[in-house]
Amino acid sequence: MNRKTLVTIAFGSFALVVALALTWQAQAQDSKTPYPSMAPLDQYLMDRNAEITMARSAAPESISRDAEVMVLGPHGYETAVKGKNGFVCVVERAWTSPIDSPEFWNPKGRAPVCYNAPAARFKVSLLIKTTELVLAGRTKTQIFDALTASIDKKELPALEVSAMCYMMSKQAYLSDGDPHWHPHLMFIVPLTEAASWGAGSPGSPVINAFVNTPERHTVFLVPVGNWSDGTPYVAGN
Amino acid sequence: MVVALILTWQAQAQDTKAQYPKMAPLDQYLMERNAEIALARSAGPKSISRDADILVLGPHGYETAMKGQNGFVCMVQRSWAAPFDDPEFWNPKAVAPICFNPAGARSYLRLLIKQTDLVLAGRSKAQVAETMSAAVRKKELPGMEPGAMGYMLSKQTYNDRDGHWHPHLMFFAPLTDPIAWGASRGSPILGFKDDPNRLTVFLIPVRNWSDGTADLDGN
Numbered sequence: 001m002n003r004k005t006l007v008t009i010a011f012g013s014f015a016l017v018v019a020l021a022l023t024w025q026a027q028a029q030d031s032k033t034p035y036p037s038m039a040p041l042d043q044y045l046m047d048r049n050a051e052i053t054m055a056r057s058a059a060p061e062s063i064s065r066d067a068e069v070m071v072l073g074p075h076g077y078e079t080a081v082k083g084k085n086g087f088v089c090v091v092e093r094a095w096t097s098p099i100d101s102p103e104f105w106n107p108k109g110r111a112p113v114c115y116n117a118p119a120a121r122f123k124v125s126l127l128i129k130t131t132e133l134v135l136a137g138r139t140k141t142q143i144f145d146a147l148t149a150s151i152d153k154k155e156l157p158a159l160e161v162s163a164m165c166y167m168m169s170k171q172a173y174l175s176d177g178d179p180h181w182h183p184h185l186m187f188i189v190p191l192t193e194a195a196s197w198g199a200g201s202p203g204s205p206v207i208n209a210f211v212n213t214p215e216r217h218t219v220f221l222v223p224v225g226n227w228s229d230g231t232p233y234v235a236g237n
Numbered sequence: 238m239v240v241a242l243i244l245t246w247q248a249q250a251q252d253t254k255a256q257y258p259k260m261a262p263l264d265q266y267l268m269e270r271n272a273e274i275a276l277a278r279s280a281g282p283k284s285i286s287r288d289a290d291i292l293v294l295g296p297h298g299y300e301t302a303m304k305g306q307n308g309f310v311c312m313v314q315r316s317w318a319a320p321f322d323d324p325e326f327w328n329p330k331a332v333a334p335i336c337f338n339p340a341g342a343r344s345y346l347r348l349l350i351k352q353t354d355l356v357l358a359g360r361s362k363a364q365v366a367e368t369m370s371a372a373v374r375k376k377e378l379p380g381m382e383p384g385a386m387g388y389m390l391s392k393q394t395y396n397d398r399d400g401h402w403h404p405h406l407m408f409f410a411p412l413t414d415p416i417a418w419g420a421s422r423g424s425p426i427l428g429f430k431d432d433p434n435r436l437t438v439f440l441i442p443v444r445n446w447s448d449g450t451a452d453l454d455g456n
Binding site: 060061062085086114117118164168189195197198201202222223224226228 | 281282283284285307308309336338339340383384386388390404406410411413416417418419421422423424425426441442443444445447449
């Protein structure tokens, strides 16, 4: 499996938006050096209650208040609050970015996301596995090799129909260049061409964030008008 | 806005029901062909609709007016595309342009065409619902494909209750509780179940109409 495949496997909520930022290319050069390797672990950790609050901010309260909430500890993600509606809210760190992202080790990165049940079964398993490898001190290449092997051996759950998630947090820090980006929804579907949703066509509200390799899947983003707290998105704020 | 629309729906439903108790004469639902083609195309951004198939409604059902090349199909839905319990089910003034993506065209559109055939054959609403339900149950009609969706970004969309409402995307999923996508108060997603057709429809309002202008107030 080639490097491109490896890159695409571990895409995360981060990566999608990082890759989308219109200014990404320009920023990439400047950002390449600041994060050459993993920072000390404590820079990625948060106060537990603050992390629970931030995770919940990914979706409207009507969804996140009954969701399971996971937080990052020194040994990986763990359940902090049990849920009852099938959604799982979590704050992803920058290592869910593509392997070639200049911000892969950015310790400031915080991507709050609430997955619906079909998405959670795949994405949370992938997040847990990725984070275990990170915390075990593996290099980027080792991480992606291990993930590739896990997926090929079907050790991770398969992607399900109707997998989607909410990313509507004002507190998100998705990249140095465009920390909050837009409140948006993400849809994770079996591999398909961007054109099959009209994504990326001029005037289309659908953005094709990432097309995975033939064995994998495609992610579409739909920006929405409000943040999770109900306030409207205003360009430039 | 959406909440307000939903809240006023109950009150308006009674008045509207009396207004459209049955199908109006067919010609009230028909349009001039070129106007209908333009209206159908207004559902999606030009970059999508200019290369789409265009269907128009004739006396015997929907027919292809223009062949496209991107797999999308644009058309103007009439009132009977609304849920069976919608008081405007027979409103001849209602128009709802939509551009289906290929998966939507292969699944949801097939149901819509079948439903239109039944309406034009003079079936009552109850008969239409019953026939559709049976056809879906017997798998004479396709289930919803993964990724079946459509664009409804036309400023010219109309019904009495919502006016033009908001530009939005539609998603068509196999029958599921709308809460599975988080469709609830405060969510940017609205959802409703279409039990006879064994599917759930989700609506996601977006910021701009198909002509690129912003949805300032939704109407």
